[in-house]
Amino acid sequence: MNFQAIKSIYIAEMARTKRTIFQSVISPVISTVLYFVVFGAAIGSRITEVDGVSYGAFIVPGLIMLSLMTQSLSNASFGIYFPRFTGTIFEVLSAPVSFFEITIAYVGAAATKSIVVGLIILGTANFFVDLQIQHPVFMALFFILTAVTFALLGFIIGIWADNFEKLQFVPLLIVTPLAFLGGSFYSINMLPEFWQTVTLANPVVYLISGFRWSFYGSADVSLWLSLLMTMIFLAGSLAVIHWIFKTGYRLKP
Amino acid sequence: MAPILSVRQLEKTYEGGFQALKSVSLDIQKGEVFALLGPNGAGKTTLISAICGLVKPTSGTVTVGGFDIQSDFRKARQLIGLVPQEMPTAPFEIVGDSVAFSRGLFGLRPDRSKIDAILKDLTLYEKRTSQIMALSGGMKRRLLVAKALAHEPQILFLDEPTAGVDVELRHDMWRIVGRLRDTGVTIILTTHYIEEAEEMADRVGVINKGEIILVENKTELMRKLGRKVLTLTLAEPLAEIPGSLAEFDLTLSEDKHFLTYAYDTQAERTGITSLMSALAAAGIRFQDLQTDQSSLEDIFVDLVRNGEASGL
Numbered sequence: 001m002n003f004q005a006i007k008s009i010y011i012a013e014m015a016r017t018k019r020t021i022f023q024s025v026i027s028p029v030i031s032t033v034l035y036f037v038v039f040g041a042a043i044g045s046r047i048t049e050v051d052g053v054s055y056g057a058f059i060v061p062g063l064i065m066l067s068l069m070t071q072s073l074s075n076a077s078f079g080i081y082f083p084r085f086t087g088t089i090f091e092v093l094s095a096p097v098s099f100f101e102i103t104i105a106y107v108g109a110a111a112t113k114s115i116v117v118g119l120i121i122l123g124t125a126n127f128f129v130d131l132q133i134q135h136p137v138f139m140a141l142f143f144i145l146t147a148v149t150f151a152l153l154g155f156i157i158g159i160w161a162d163n164f165e166k167l168q169f170v171p172l173l174i175v176t177p178l179a180f181l182g183g184s185f186y187s188i189n190m191l192p193e194f195w196q197t198v199t200l201a202n203p204v205v206y207l208i209s210g211f212r213w214s215f216y217g218s219a220d221v222s223l224w225l226s227l228l229m230t231m232i233f234l235a236g237s238l239a240v241i242h243w244i245f246k247t248g249y250r251l252k253p
Numbered sequence: 254m255a256p257i258l259s260v261r262q263l264e265k266t267y268e269g270g271f272q273a274l275k276s277v278s279l280d281i282q283k284g285e286v287f288a289l290l291g292p293n294g295a296g297k298t299t300l301i302s303a304i305c306g307l308v309k310p311t312s313g314t315v316t317v318g319g320f321d322i323q324s325d326f327r328k329a330r331q332l333i334g335l336v337p338q339e340m341p342t343a344p345f346e347i348v349g350d351s352v353a354f355s356r357g358l359f360g361l362r363p364d365r366s367k368i369d370a371i372l373k374d375l376t377l378y379e380k381r382t383s384q385i386m387a388l389s390g391g392m393k394r395r396l397l398v399a400k401a402l403a404h405e406p407q408i409l410f411l412d413e414p415t416a417g418v419d420v421e422l423r424h425d426m427w428r429i430v431g432r433l434r435d436t437g438v439t440i441i442l443t444t445h446y447i448e449e450a451e452e453m454a455d456r457v458g459v460i461n462k463g464e465i466i467l468v469e470n471k472t473e474l475m476r477k478l479g480r481k482v483l484t485l486t487l488a489e490p491l492a493e494i495p496g497s498l499a500e501f502d503l504t505l506s507e508d509k510h511f512l513t514y515a516y517d518t519q520a521e522r523t524g525i526t527s528l529m530s531a532l533a534a535a536g537i538r539f540q541d542l543q544t545d546q547s548s549l550e551d552i553f554v555d556l557v558r559n560g561e562a563s564g565l
Contacts, residue, residue, distance in 0.1 A: 002327070008357025012350070019345055087341025091400065094305040094335050095358035096327035252309050253267060 005097045006105045013079055013109035024075065025117055032067045032121045036060065036128060039185060050187050051218040056129040061212040062184030063125075068118045068143070069150045069179050069204070073171045076110035076154030081167050084158070084250075093252065099245035103155065110151040111144070118143060132215065138223070139214035145230050146207050150175075152237035159250050178204045188220045203229060255319065256280035257332075257408060257439050258304070263313035265299055265463075273299040275463040276313070281441060283407075286434055288454035288471075289443045290553055296463040297443040298338055301410050305335045317408065331359060334406035336397045338413045338443075344386035348377060348396060351385060352403050359404035368403065375399045375429065391422045398429060409433060411442040415449060427452055447553055451475075461557050475546070483514040483525065485532075486541040495535045501528050512539075518546070 017024045040056030050058045083089040092102060125131060133139050154171075161167040182204030188196055199205055200221070210226025213219035219226065243249070258281040265274040273296045281287050291297050302308040304315050306326060315322045320329040343351065352371060353363035372378040375395040380388060388396060394414070401409060411430070415423040423446075430440055430453055444450055450457050451471070458468040467474075490509035501524065504513045516523045532539070 002358075002360045004360045004362065005358045008354050011357075012346075012354050015350065016345075083343070086343060087337070087339055088343050090307055090335070090337055090341060091355060092358060093307055094330060094333070095355075096330040096360065097358055248309050252307065 002097050002101055005095060006101050006108075009092065009102070009105035010109045010112075013106065014112070016079070017075075017109075017113050024071075024113060025120070028067050028071055028117050029120050029124065032063050033124055033128075035063050035066075036125060040129065050190070051216065053216050053218070054129065057131060058187075058212075058216075059185055060122075060125045060129060060131060061215045062182075062208050064118050064121050064143075065146060065204075065208045065211050066179050066184045067121055068114050068146050069175060069207075070171060071114035071117050072110055072147050072150035073154040073157070073175055075113050076107055076151040077158035077161065077167055077171070078154075079106050079110055080155055080158035081161055089251070103152075103241055103245075107148065107151045107155050110154060111147040114147045114151070115143065118147070134217045135214040139211065142207065142211040142214060142226075142230065145234060146211070149230065149234045149237055152234070152241060156237065156240050156244065159244055162250070175204075178202050183208050183220060203233060206230065207233075254283065257283040257318055258441070259316045260300075260304065261314045263300070263303060263315060264311045265296075265303055265308060266311045273463050274303065274310075277460075277463070277465055279458065279465060279468065281408075281439060283439055284434070284437050285455045286430065286440045286442070286453050287456050287458065288450035289441065289458045289460055290445075290447065290450055291443070291460035292557060293445075295460045297460055298412055299463075300460070301335070301412050301441070301443065305333055305410065306330060331404070332407045334401035334404065334409045336394075336401045336409070336411045336414060338416065340390070340393050340397060342385045342388075342393055342396065344384070346385050347381075348372070348383050348385060348388070349381035351396065352399050355400040356403040361404055367405075371399050371402055374432075391418060391425070394418065394422070394426070395429075402433075406438070408439045408441065411440065413443055413445070415444070415446060423449070459553060459556050466556060480546075481516055481518050482545045483516065483528075484543045484545070485512040485514070485539040486510065486543075487512060488538040488540050491537065495537075497535050498528075498531055501531065512537075 036056060036059060039059055044055035047055045049055065080089075083092070122131075153175075157167065157170050161169075181199065182202050183199070188199050188205060188209075191199060206221060206226040206229035209220040210223055210230065213223050213226070244251070258279075260277055260279040263274055263277045264272070266272045277296075277300060289297050289300070299308060303310045304317070304322065306322060315329075317329040318332045320332075322329045346354075349368060349372065352368050356363060356368065369378060369381070372381050375398055377392060377395055377399060380392060385393065385396065398411075398414075414426050414430075418426070427449070430442070434440060440453075442449070442453070454471050456468065457471050457474055459466050487510055491505060491512070492509065494503050494505055494512075502515060504515075505511070506513070514525075514528060516525065
C-alpha cells in the first residue's frame, strides 16, 4: 500500500475545501438551517407532532441526511471530475498508486467533508430544537455509511461524466428528488396508502428512516431493513467501481 | 548492459479501431538522450502514454529497469517521470504544495530541502508560494518538469517539451536537459523540431503511422543519410553543360550562373577531384564554391515521404 500517496491526495483534496470554505461548508450549512427555520417554524406551528416528536425536531435527521447525501455526492464527483477536466489526473494515473488507493483517498476526503458539514448542522440544530439521540452508535453508523456510499456514488458520476452538464444531471435530477421524496420532511405514514407502497421503492427512504430511528426510536421501516438496504447500496457502488477499474473505463483508454 | 527501457512488440488499437502503435520494439540505454521524431498523429504520445501507464496496451510488453509495467507497475513507475505535452495544471494550487503532492504520489515524504532544491534548480523558488495560475507559460512548463522530477526518477519523458515556446525558453529547456543528462538521468523526448533532436539527442528514432521506421545513432544517421551538395558560382554564365561533363550529375541553374553537384559523402569516391579536373579541362572558371550537408530535417522529411510512397 502506498499510504503516502493516499495521504497526499487526501491532503490536497482537503486543501481544496479550505480554499473554497464558503462553497463547501458554509453554504450547505446556511441552506439547511434555512430549511428548518422555514419548515420548523412556519409549518411546524401547524403540524405539532409526528410520532410523538415535535415537527421541528422530527425533520432534523432528514435534513442532515439530505445534506450528507448531496454534499458527499457533489464533493466526490467534482473531486475526481476536475482533475480529469484540467488533465492533471495524468499525474495520479502514472504514479505507483493503485486504483484502490485512488478511491480511498478521493472518497475518504469527500466523505470527511460531508461528515464535517453534517456535524455542523447537527450542532446548529441543537440551538433551535430539542434533540435527543437514543442510539448514538447506530446514528454514527448510518452517518458514516451514508457519507461513504454517496461519496462512492459521486466518484462514479465524476468518472462517468464527460461534461459539466452530466456532472450535475444525476445529483440534481435523480438524487435530490429521491431525497426530498424519501421522507426528509414527513413520515411516510402520513401519505395515502398507495403512495406509501410506491415510496418503498425509493432507496433513500431506508437511509432516512434508519437514521431517524437512531434519534427518536421510531421509524417508517424496520431498522434491520434500513441497514440491509444501506449495505446493498454500498455494495452496489463498490461493484461498479470495481468494474470501472477493471476495464479502465473513462480513465485509461 | 541491459537496457533501462525495453519495449517489445507493443501494439495499441483504440476503441474506435484506430491502430496507433503497430508492433513497436525499442531499447533505451541508461543515461542516453533519445529523441523520438515523427509527424502529428504518428503515435509518439501513445507510445509514451503506454509506457507510463496512461494507456492500456493491446499487446506487447514493456519493462522499465527490468520491471514489467503491468505486473510490477509500482517499481516500474517509480523510475519514471513524465512531462506531458499539454500543460495540465491545477490553477488554484500553490507551486510548492504541487511539487510536494507529486512527490507524495510516489510514496515519498514531503522533504522540504529536496523540494526547495528542485524548485531552485528550475528557477521557481521565488514562486513557491504563488498560485499556479499566476505563473507564466514558461514557468508552468518548468513547474511540470519540477513535478516530474520530484521523486528523483531515473528516466524522464518529455513529450514535446518546447512546442510553442519562444527561442529563449527553448534554450532554457535544452540547458535543463543537458544538466539532467550530466546527472545520469535517461531522457526520452518527442519533438517536431529536428533542431532539437540534433542539438540534444544521442540517438534518434523516427516514428510514422504507429511504426518505428528507423533508430540510429544521431551522427551515424546524419553521416549515413547525409548527402552533400556542392555549389559552384561561375565566373561567366554558361549556356549549357558541355558534353565532356555529361558523366557528372550536374545541374545548371536557370540564370546559368550556378552549377550544382550532388554527391554522397559515404561513397567510395565522391568524384570531386575528377569533376574539378574536368571543369578545368573544359575551361570553366568559377568564383566561389560552397558545400551543404542535408540536415536531420531533410533526412526526416525524406524518410517519412519514402515511407508513404512505399505504402508503409
